[in-house]
Amino acid sequence: MNLQIEADGATTYLVPVGRIDFDAAPAFQQAVERVLSGAGQTPPTTVIIDGAKLEYVSSAGLRAVLLLARAAQRAHIAFALCALQAPVREVFNLSGFSQIMAIHSDRETARSQSQPPRT
Amino acid sequence: MVAVMPGPIQRAAAAITAPVHALADLLLVRRGPYARAFDNLILGLIIFSVASIGLESIPGLPDWAAQALHIAEIVVVAVFTFEYLLRIVAAPNKLAFIFSYQGLIDLLAIAPFYLVGVDARWLRALRLLRLLRLLKLQTHILESVVEQRTRELAEKNAALEEAQAQLKAELEVARSLQLAILPSSFPARPGCEAAARMIPATTMGGDFYDYIELPDGQIGLVIADVSGHGVPAAFFMAVARTNLRELAAHHPDPGECLARTNDALCAQNPLDLFVTVFYCVLDPQTGRLRYANGGHNPPYVRRAAGGVETLSGAGGLVLGAMVGAKFPTHSVQLLAGDRLVLYTDGVTEAFNPAEQLYGAQRLVDEVHVHGGGTPAALVERICQSVTDFADTAPQSDDITLAVLTWGAP
16 A cells, blocks of 8 residues: 655645555554644645545555544544545445545545534 | 493593593583683783793893793793693594694694793794784684673573464464354254354454344344454454343344444443444244344345345444444345355455455355355355465455354244
8 A cells, every 4th residue: 555645735635555454554544644743734624535546445444544534533624535436435335434424526526525623 | 232341440540531521621611600710811821921022022131030930931831731731631523623723823832831942042932823822712702702692692582482482372372262252053943044154364353253042032143343353353352242242132123232232332442443243133933034234244145036135224334433323223034945144354355366356246156056055055165165266365354154044933
């Protein structure tokens, strides 16, 4: 798994490439946590995970996403996913994660519908 | 072997050589405080001896000093001779030692003293050969230091290996305990038959299945998969199983039971793990199956009349992720000879060496084609199909299957 990070104003897009499985989940989680903390600069107000290049998510990967969603909420950063490929989308539906997370069809929709949680 | 009685001469020789061998062993062979002290003594004497060559060549040296140096020389040579002889005694191959580079240097360092009558002046130059001994001793000391460090390292390695072996043994015990809490038989009901199997992954996993006898004669059937691997997953699995078992007795509705279990798990989940659970309750009298799904792969029903259906009634969230999550209860009517097939994603997400997934379609095909026999036969058939498919690829997740067949009592 490789994570591409694209900052666009106050919104940061994260593009995981490959698989988030048991082996890749800790590195993925750490990389996203660094983004959420701002890595020394002003943290973004919105973080969107773009799943266009994400091929597979295991249960350990789901756990990482869940922990990141909680961390974002604590930091008052809007957190959403978009452009998930069909097999990954299926995993989010099956696990019920699509009921508690914002999942959008593309970046534009995700950006326009994401509001940072109020304090 | 013939034992030869030693004669008086051999006995006398042994009486002399035995203590000498013991001394050689103590001072030269065995690494210990005595050997180190002896090494240091020799080293000191060499340095002194080399320095005394310089002192002797000082012009106008007083007689008493020259005499003191001469006495010192006798002592030094005596010690060196003693050491030389001891080394010959200690050497396994004495001739090899005498003619070795070291042996010759040792001999040349003392020979001038004994040959002094022949020509004292030029042989004095030979004493500088003791410098070579100095170099030799230094190498020797370095070697012994390296040897000691190597030994210490080996000891630490051995201790580490022992600790690791112990940890591994304890993990083995934990793993067999984990397997032992899985039920081995299905509650006896006329017309009902079930079989299940869990093949644990190489690391300790968190899959489990369970049969629960409910107070009203109904039977609860559980299949579940804890996120992650290792000891944390195994513990969370044990907690999840216990909670579900206890709550099932008080909450006959499967959705309500999962909601209560979820809340209980959220309250005791320091590592933020979660578990996917499919829970169903079968009425053995009527074949009615009520079920609720907490984020688990939906099971299949193979109809005796033909066709394989998915129990895809809307599910809820995985358990342990969010307090207050709701789980809708659905129901399906089983007919005589229908088979219910529960599985975890270790089945459908098994990879082969070419990194292809086993996938749901292969599973459905197996159920469709080979589901007509006993539940045990179908469980074996699917396990074999998955392990054949995975071939040499390592098994990264637990593989769990449970099959139930219902027939009117």
